[in-house]
Amino acid sequence: MTALKDKQRDIYNDFICDYDTKRDEIDLKYKNKIEETKKKYNEEKKEIKNNASKKKIQLINKKLIVLKDKIKRMLKMGLLNEAEIIKKEIEIENNKLIKKKQNEKIKQSQIKLNNLKNKQNKKLNEILLNCDKEKNDLEISFNKEKKELIYKFKNQLTDFEMFKKKEINNKKKKYIIHNSDNLFNKSFDKNNITKKLEDEEESLADII
Numbered sequence: 130m131t132a133l134k135d136k137q138r139d140i141y142n143d144f145i146c147d148y149d150t151k152r153d154e155i156d157l158k159y160k161n162k163i164e165e166t167k168k169k170y171n172e173e174k175k176e177i178k179n180n181a182s183k184k185k186i187q188l189i190n191k192k193l194i195v196l197k198d199k200i201k202r203m204l205k206m207g208l209l210n211e212a213e214i215i216k217k218e219i220e221i222e223n224n225k226l227i228k229k230k231q232n233e234k235i236k237q238s239q240i241k242l243n244n245l246k247n248k249q250n251k252k253l254n255e256i257l258l259n260c261d262k263e264k265n266d267l268e269i270s271f272n273k274e275k276k277e278l279i280y281k282f283k284n285q286l287t288d289f290e291m292f293k294k295k296e297i298n299n300k301k302k303k304y305i306i307h308n309s310d311n312l313f314n315k316s317f318d319k320n321n322i323t324k325k326l327e328d329e330e331e332s333l334a335d336i337i
Contacts, residue, residue: 141278148271151267155263155264155267159257159259162256163256166249166253166256167249177242177245178242181235181237181238181241182234184234184237186230188233190225193219196222200216200219
């Protein structure tokens with residue numbers, strides 16, 4: 130019985146160890162997928178920012194066009210003071226246009242980054258859901274196999290108990306038969322018969 134229980138314990142420990150190994154493999158597989166996804170996200174994010182800094186935004190400032198045309202006419206007419214005033218206005222409008230272009234770059238870049246982040250979150254959620262599903266499936270399979278294994282162990286112990294009882298009963302029967310034969314054989318033993326006859330003779334002598 131002890132040997133059987135020890136064997137069952139070893140089988141059960143191997144079963145648990147196998148389950149832990151499979152669960153760890155799932156965790157590692159999805160951990161690697163998450164790391165790869167994050168790495169790709171960081172690369173794409175960096176690329177969007179680099180492209181945004183290089184990208185040229187074409188915006189039109191109508192006032193600036195009018196002022197540039199006006200300063201040309203002032204210079205042709207030799208109206209330098211008026212041209213200087215217009216030049217300052219052009220600088221102000223130029224700065225406004227530059228700032229507007231920068232804001233537009235930031236806006237477009239931010240939209241792309243937000244879209245990328247949403248895409249990234251969707252991918253990560255899908256990976257985590259798949260990971261949970263695979264682990265749940267493994268746990269369901271584990272619990273089912275665990276019940277079957279324990280049921281098998283119980284049957285083995287029951288079968289062993291029945292076998293042991295049968296063996297004990299067989300031994301008892303053999304002992305009883307064998308012992309009966311001994312007693313029977315002893316009753317025909319020469320010394321025992323002689324002693325019995327002597328006892329009977331003594332009893333008769335006492336009566337007479």
